[in-house]
Amino acid sequence: MSLSNNHVLNVEQNCTSFCKGQLLETVQNLVNLGDGITKSKAVRKNPSLPIKRLAAFIKMCQLYDELYYIEKTPATLVGFLASVKLFCEFYLRSYMRLSDASMKQTDQLCMKEGFSMHNLQMVLSSQFIHPNRVYLRGKRIEDEEALRVQMLFREEFQRAQTIVTELDIAMDIALDTAELDIDEYCTIIQSAERIYQALSRYFHLIAVKQKALDLRASEGVEVDPIKAIVKVQSITRGHLARKQADHFRREEHQRLGLSIDGLLSSISKDRKTTFLKDLPLNQHCFPDSDLPPPPRSLNELDEYIRDHYFTPDPLKLIDPPPQGSLRKVDGYVENLVAELILAEAIKIIDPAVMQHWKFDDLITMSVLVKTRGKTSHVDLRNFLYASMVLPMALSPWKLDVTRHASILLVGDAGSGKTAWSVGMAEKCLATRLRISRKLFTRKFMGRKRLLETITQFVHQDGYSFVEFDRLEMFATNKNRKSPIKTLIVKLLTELRKRHCQIVGLSRTADLIPDVLTAFDYVITLRNPVGIDRYSLIAQTLAARQDQETLLRTPKRLFEISKATKKANAGETIAKVDAKFSKPITTTVSNVHKMQMKHS
Incomplete structure (x- = not known):
């Protein structure tokens, strides 16, 4: 083995040992903090305890994300999935039970403890997604592109039969423009540039001459040349001194992050530290028999990390099985996908188009979340990670995760409802179905058949993201009934029993009870303040x-x-x-x- 290979192996082993050491320290810190953070006495005694615990959980998940990026083994994968599962349980069962007054003090408690809000932002890569879902995602993108091309060919063929083709049009239009070579183009551009410069110098000289005439007319008395020179020099020195001091002040403020440039640089630096979110999707497949049993608590995770602390020998690692040997494709489900694509119920967005609208790149903010009569102000991205994205991504791994929730996003046009809905579906690579009134007015297939096809696909696929758009048509002040409204309510009630994530988009939260009770959480996207x-x-x-x-x-x-x-x-x-x-x-x-x- 060459010297360079030995150096690379040593670097990987050092990085692995460092990540595992940090993981052990973080998990031990979580164990020492305890679980009883929702008790009023514990919170009153130490108000910063929930914030410390949340920051430790986020750090644990991100460290495991980095560790799995370095050491792709079944043991590391299971530990990563277990840490993500424990974070979801903590956030939904413990953190969300805190009082709203405690959550509103997050900024003050962060400043008191000495860490920034960046430490409370959950950002993960897509390494926790099941490899088979990654494969199905790519396959369905290719199938949708093929179907789109077929539809375009069919439309062009039908249009060619009804209109006159371009070959029948007489080419009677004569072009009056003459072609010029590159030298002639350069000569024209240079002449125009010289004319512009000459006119600029001419107008500048006229302006200077006019200022001199105005100064001579306004003074009216003779000026001592020596005094004029001294005055000009003092003004110049003062100007240069103030300019240099201002330059030093701006540079100091930028380094300390007190200026706009320094603030933008610090934000860009924080984004670059979360580089794993931009990793390409290259999952390793491990059969279920090679995966050890996952830990179910923090104490078990602590013991699990200690048992797998030592870095495995790279020469003794077994290569994972081929990708194709573990891929599972259901032909019946793929046929349903094709039908829903043609019916425009499924619109798979190409990752090349979505590169500027990633879930982790959307700007998060504090939102109002209502559930079971309780109101809380929480960070939007962290809540969507714990309630929607991570439970959906962990479901193919056959782990006992929190059941799929349904949320209702309420906000005006442009508040970000569609952006967050699309971002969640793209983050977990789930098939996104978009249900609206317009879907049931198309004539590709009957309403009853469309309803059955959507229900069968959601049940068979088990990894669907269903979006109900424009639910403000069910507002309490709109009591008019229609067959399409009845179908949408029936579909919403039926999909609640299936294994899928449901997101509703509405401009008002004042909806009829049949629709409003179908959602576990109501998130209000208000105008940002402060x-x-x-x-x-x-x-x-x-x-x-x-x-x-x-x-x-x-x-x-x-x-x-x-x-x-x-x-x-x-x-x-x-x-x-x-x-x-x-x-x-x-x-x-x-x-x-x-x-x-x-x-």
Whole structure:
């Protein structure tokens, strides 16, 4: 073995030992913190205890994510899945039971404990997704593209039979433009540039001459040349000194993060530390017989890490079985997918189109969550990770995860409902079905057959993400009944019994009881206020700076916050982009159009 190979193996072993050491320390810290954080006495005695425990759980999951990136073994995979499962149980069963007053003090407690809000942001790669779901995802993207091409050919063939083809049109149009070579083009451009420079110099000389005449006319008295020279020199020295001091002050503020440039640089630096979220999907397949039993508690996880602490010898590692040997494809389910694609109930978005709208890149904020009569202010991304994304991704691994929940996103147009819904489905690589009134008005198949096809697919696939759009038609002030409304309520009630994730989108939370009771959580996406608005503006500017589309940096954020005071998240981002960045063609509203164009 060469020297370079030995060096690489030593580096990998050192990184593995470091991650496992950090994991042991974090898990031991969680065990020492205890489980009784929801007791009022414990919270009153130590108000920062829930925040410490949440930060430790997030750090544990991210460390296991990094460890599995370095050491892809069955033992590491099982530990990673177990840590993610324990985080979901902690967040939904313990953290969500805290009082709303305790959750509102998150910023103050973070400053008191000395760590930033970045430590409370859950960001993971897609390594926890089952390899068979990754394969099915790619296969369905290819199948959808093939179906789209067939539909386009069919439409073109039908159009060619009804209209006159382009070959029958007489080419009577004569072009009057003459072709020029490259030298002639360069001569024209250079002549125009010389004319522009000459005119600029001419107007500048006229302006300077006019200023001199005005100065001579305004003084009216003779000026001592020596005094004039001294005065000019003193003014120049003062100007240069103030300019240099201002330069040093700006540089100091940027290094300390007190200026806008320093703030944007710190946000970009925090994003670069979570590089695992941008990993390509390259999953390793391990048969179920090679996976050890997962730990079910923090104490068992502590013992599990100690048992697998030592780094395995790379020469003794067994290569995983071929990818094709563990792939499972159900032909009946794939036929249902094709029917739903043609009915436009399934629109699989190409990852190349969704690269700017990833779940981890969406700007999170504090939202209002209602469940079982309790109201809480929590971080949106962390809550969606624990309630929707992670339970969905862990379901193919046959682990006892929290049952699938259903959430209702409430907000005005542009508040981010569709963006978060699409981001969740894309994060866990689930097939996204979009149910709306328009779906049942198409004539591809009958309503009854469409209803049966959707129900059969959700039941057979077991890994579906169903989105009910425009549920404001079920508002209590709209009592008019219709057959389509009855079908949607029936489908919503039926899918609640199936193994799928349900997301409802509505502009109002005042819905009829049959629809409102079908959702476990109601999330209200309000207009960001206070620190959330400043964070939204700063993160938008930092994202545009990373994308190299930021034209200029604003001097202060107060004016932008004041100008967007009554705007929601989407409107605020649009105003910031319109004033400080280049036009961005990719938006949530035209993602499907771009995907059709890509096909």
